[in-house]
Amino acid sequence: MNTSDTPHAPEVGAWFIGARGSLATTATLGIHALALGAAAPVGLTTETDAVRVEEFPAIGGIVVGGHDISTTPLDERAAQLAAGGMFPAALVEATRGRLRETEENLRPVPTLTTTQQEEIDLLAADIIDFRDRHDLREVVVIDVSSTEPLPPYHPCFDDDDLLQTALTTPGVRVLPPSSRAALAAIAAGAAYAAFTPSASLTLAVLRERADRAGIAYAGQDGKTGETLLRTVLAPMFAARGFRVQSWAGTNLLGGGDGATLADPEAVRSKLVSKNRGLHALVGDDVVAPLHIDNVPDLGDVKTAWDHVNATGFLGSRVTLQTTWSAYDSALAAPLVIDLVRSLSLATRAGHAGVVPALGCFFKDPWGSDVHGFGDQTAQFVAWVHETAAAVAAARVAAP
Template identity: 40%
Template sequence: MSEPKPNNATLGVWLVGARGAISTCVAYGLAGIVEGLSEPIGLVTENEPLNQLPLVAYENIVLGGHDVCCRSLNDSGSELVKSGVLPAGLVEGAAKRAASFDANIVPGLLDGPDVGFADLHPRSAELGSAAPMEQIQQMKADFEAFRKEHNCDHVVVINVASTEAWRDECEEWASLEAFEAALAAGTAQPASTVYAYAALSSGCAYINFTPSRGSSIPALRELAEKNGLPHCGSDGKTGETLLKTVLAPMFKARALRVLAWQGYNMLGNRDGEILNEASHRQGKLQNKDEALRSILKDPDMHSHVAIDFVPSLGDWKTAWDFIHFEGFLGAKMSLQFTWAGSDSALAAPLVIDLARLAGLALQRGEKGVMKHTASFFKAPLDGTTHDFHAQYTALENYAKG
């Protein structure tokens, strides 16, 4: 195989939720790779044939972002050192690069005036209750200032903020015209849609790694098409759902009947704490169940997913699944698995992969949903299949051209 073509463009990666666990791992992880302190393990874009794509070089990625809290990146890093996710040597060795990222983090937009966060930035609280047009203006100005200051050829905005409370679909999301009329009339919208609107109106690609609405609503899909910009989401597939979408096709292919699939998840970090609230958990539970149902297509299958917050686990999540199934002559059998992983170490490399793929899509002028990235998400926007193997083949085919 020939050497990949070098891509010397500067890619700005704007993380919404920049002081969170995933962003912290992205920042220290990238710095570690560039400084030669870490290996790019867990990065899908290092696999053949993806590594033949002219993706941006790691050293040409500049990080910036929004957050609503004031916690320093150094403190977020220390938390992850304590949890045993980040090596202390890496945090020390990458301190300079991490500090330059910290300097590029500005106050974000709180999702409504009533959301409580420790260390809340006063400007974020103010923006949370501002009119939507004022919120959008501020977000666009932040993206533009970052692009200019760092001479970015392209900018990718990635949502890795806390999961928002679930909102049922509403009429104004059905078209761009209706959405823009609602914005102009001052109707409050979920923060994730405001960030996505601002990004897609500022020439940026948009990626939604969370279960929040983001660019999934029809109005914003329309905006991406209209402005010729790529976007993808929703909700990173890093643990239990990854295994579900790998194993369910096997049951299907062997004509084994799944009678019941029970999933129990324990999360210990800030994300787990937020998901402990029923209204924030709803989107995540929906995505986990929908993936299974769409692959097995059996309305009689019993399934249940639960998420509990277990503070002592820190960044380590555990998923325990019990699958009861039936084989030839009605023989009943079962499979159980336990998946114990570091939430942020699983997610961060995928965020870097997605940023590089979106950077390439921008460079190539690709617009609309980045269908080839479906394997990264629990609820892919292309809506075709949840089968991991089929999704990954689509990604390989994209790379082969």
């Protein structure tokens, strides 16, 4: 296990977009708690027996930085989350010193810029400065910011020359924040993951830039709760020959996510990513109504109800009902740490482009049409061991 109170030299940077949000704060506290030996690596895929390899960066060697529009200090944000039951208050006290040290690595999102290219350059400069100050081997940028409305189509989304003209023209605003952050990661030469359903690298012209830059990247939209359960159960119905007729779902959540997804434009991309995998597994003709409702008093706890109606042998009815309730950021935080370690491993192996084998972490995986969780996990396990072996062989061969 790569978690202990043994000091590790800074090795890899985790740069969070939305660094003071619930998810990033939980992940940051988790990294520090694991490094101090104050918590066990429960929920970390990269610390399971099937996946653990020495070539993953030590958790104690991960340095955290990031961008955010919020100014609430990390230790205060962590205390707020602990008060809501996300994790014990004792962990905040155990990591408070490290959280305050991390605060020195957080930067505001630039606002007083005349062009979007100027903002992207400033964002990239912050990432490069972070890497250089800590003498890091690589930086992994993870977008864990709030879901944003999808941008209206613009011709520059398909043409790099048109995009560059738009980015350098004063007053023109064509790219949403998630895409600007992704371009900053590309410009900084950092690996990148989109943990949200926002536009990010889904725009064709940006994906081409990422490929040309040769960074490792993965996405999209973290698979933590209801969708995770669906991609476990749906293959069962298909394997047993049942015909699923409807799969209805309702999500109840409060906190920042609930408020954000109360916006019908912001929730649109979330609904699409949540249902795409289900349709891929049980068919496009399945009726799949899905609702996301803001219930403020739930705070950071998310509850999901699903009702599945299927036809079995001789036309008999098969019905399944599920309830999933958890602190969503506590489900997502270990996956974010897994992605930092996995994309670091990919970078060390010289991987350039999308990493399809990381699909088990996402609702709408880039570069892969595999959605069944069992198949995705098998792909990830195989990829980890193959990639780790390549890194180990290169290390032995190095003079």
